[in-house]
Amino acid sequence: MKTHTHWIGLAVVIAAIVVGPQLTSNSFYLKVLFMIGVNYLAAAGLNVLVGHTGQKSLGHAGLFAVGAYTVALLTARHGWNPWLAFVASGVVAALFGALIALPALRVKGPALAMVTIGFGIVAEKVVAEWQDVFGGQAGIYGVVPPTWGSQSLDDRDWVWLVGGLCVITHLMLRSVLHGKYGRAFMAVNTAEVAAESVGVSVYRTKVMAFVISAVTCGLAGALIAQQNQFISSDFITFNMSIFFLLIVLFGGSSVYGPLLGAVVLTLLDNFLARWPHVQHFTYGALLLFALYAMPDGLSAWLRSVAIRLFPALGQHPAIPSALSRWHLPASEALEANRPLLSAQGLFKAYGGVVPTNDVDLTLRTGHVHSLIGPNGAGKTTLLNILSGVVAPDRGSIQFNGVNVVDMPANGIARLGLARTFQNLRLFADMTVLDNVKVGLHRHIEAGFWSYLFGTRLSVRGEVQATDEALQILGFLGLADKAYERAGSLPYGVQRRVEIARALATHPRLLLLDEPAAGLNPNETRELVDVIASIRDLGITVLLIEHHMDLVMRISDHVIVLDYGQKIAEGKPADIQNNPRVIAAYLGTDDESDDAALSGATGASHD
């Protein structure tokens, strides 16, 4: 259904691009069509960065400048072939995109906006002030436009050229955004720590988004320079960066958003240009008031209207009724009952608070281990250290024979360590199915280029990922929720979706941080079965839990922490009778009433 409408829509757009320019020979109209194409190109890439990855950039005029001046200098000064120079402008812009991604990775929110503004202004000033090279306001004349055979392009040809590039860009970005990288972008956008926990590198994903946006923006710049056969510093303004961002925000983050935004805002820009006051006034009013009607952009608003008119559009694919039972690939199985993870002398202090104080730990394959202790005993910190979210001050961790201290969380995840979060970290705006497919990220063979060109490998990868994700959901009894938005589900179901996402990484070790918190007694009982069936798949489990009946029923081995130190470990029955454990939970007679009270509060969570 969805692909159907897409191809029909695409055919309409292509027909419009082919026929439209032939209906007029008015060069103003043709110029407007050209500008729509150029703005779409710049916005389409920026949408990947802003709309999907959530990195707000206010400096893309700088990347536009990189593309424009690359093509200008290469053709006008160095006599390059114009087509080759055009391609080169994309490559150079990509390099600059990677360059600004580096500082941008360290900062978030307003500071990120500042870094990008800074880059945009530096670019603007460099081309304005460094006149020997860039010509300043006088600019560079004689930029060579591409030719077709020996024929130079007229206004109509330019529209076709841009239109063709737009269609190609749309198809490529659509393939990327609807595949594993699109999910990775969204995952990084909503919950970076969770993306890392399933083996998606936040660093690489952000750089990728920056580079994609840089390439399309640079190409847009090159087109403007080549079409005008001229570029000067007057083209590169802060307002241009804002305009690009507005197209993206106004259009909305769907793959069609930039198209809608580019069409509406370019038309507005040009047709109201006769009345400059009205033009800018409308512009401002549109920005302000369009948001009341369509907070998620024009595309999202149109979609909701369309679904109201034609409910069939909102339907999701049918969920197969008979799913084959999910199992881990046999090649990844490990021999049972040997040390899988061993940690020595782990220590972490925050000022005077020492949540992890010289803890030694050994987890054995095929076992269910539990980590218990009163509130504030340092359980979650220990789990964060094991999964690479927090770096220990000292100590060593061997996981499956590899030293994982100082390894980024996504690297540890790739070695087969998965986790859930005490405070849920789902990708709330994505469907349950897509959440699980993010977990499958590194098991999808097809790479970036494969997705960019929509090869068979990428199509097959998506189909297999959907199949396996549905199987995993079936394994946890969630198959009927596959197409629901993860953030809209009840708490207990969300907890289970997190387990599904973690299982999708094919873990050898699964860390569960309070999986029963907030569950009702019925759901808690089911959880015991879920954990048992995960163990039966050959996955080792480390469980943090306050529900003692659950812990005692399922665990092979219990570790007790108090004030950051390991005070006991052993079989559940031994732990229940261990005097130090009882003291930690209930307090002893010689301790003050306060301590006894706080211990009791910790235990009362059961």
Next chain:
Amino acid sequence: MVAIFQALLSGFALGGIYALVAVGFNITHNTTKTFNFGQGEFLSVGTVVAVSAMLLLAGKDIHGALTPEDVTVWRMLAALAICMVLLGALGVLLYYTAVRPFVGAGGLAWVMSTLGFGIIIQNAALAVWGPAAMVVPSILGSDVIRIGGAGVLPQEILVLVFSICVMLALDYVMRKTKIGKAVRAVAHSKAAATLMGINVGAVVVLAFVLSSGLAGVAGLLIAPITTASVFMGLLIALKAFSAAIVGGLSNARGCMLGGFMLGIMEAMVGLWQAELRDISIFLLIIVVLVVKPEGLLGTRVAEKV
């Protein structure tokens, strides 16, 4: 040496302007996690309105030109008052139309809406005043004062003294008075502040009034040095924003420090190579943020997992 001293003084004055606007960003950011992306337009409009008020008070047309005799102390103060009232009102309007509907909705809708609001008032102002720059004589005259051989405009001294006074007063109010404590409580936690009986809505509106007013003061102070126009605000607001980020958006004192640092640096680099001023400033900002993403005096908020 004299030149450096002179640049230092100019830099301090310029820094005072940036600091005033930057503190405005800090106040609304702390209380609502948003700020006015059209602050530059607020600054411009406030200034041209104040200049027109002075013209009208001097019995001239709003398109006339101010002569040094037209600028008297009471006219200046009246213009300042008018400017503050207008910007305060605009601040309230901005909050209700462009900020409150979108706050907390996630995403960047408030960026668009405040930008849109700024574009609207800028164009309204363009329709009335046109794009031309207006010369504003300084109330202290234009005779250069010599301090240790360095020539300084009296207005620069005024800017410096006035902006420091405003900031000291603000710092005192924020730290020592009941209303200041209410603002800081709201910044910390809206829910807890409400439970303690603080009228959070009123505090937030106050933040926007204050922030807009500060922009107006800054504009009126700098106008005699640069001239007033509908376009004067953009670069000032941009640099003030940089100052806030470098100093630490969440910390008012950090914003002030950032403002002065930027002003001084701009003046110093300008002394050496005028065209490198903006380039060096924004390069520095990128470097500072890479080393210390939360800004010089900002506090890092660790994500709890």
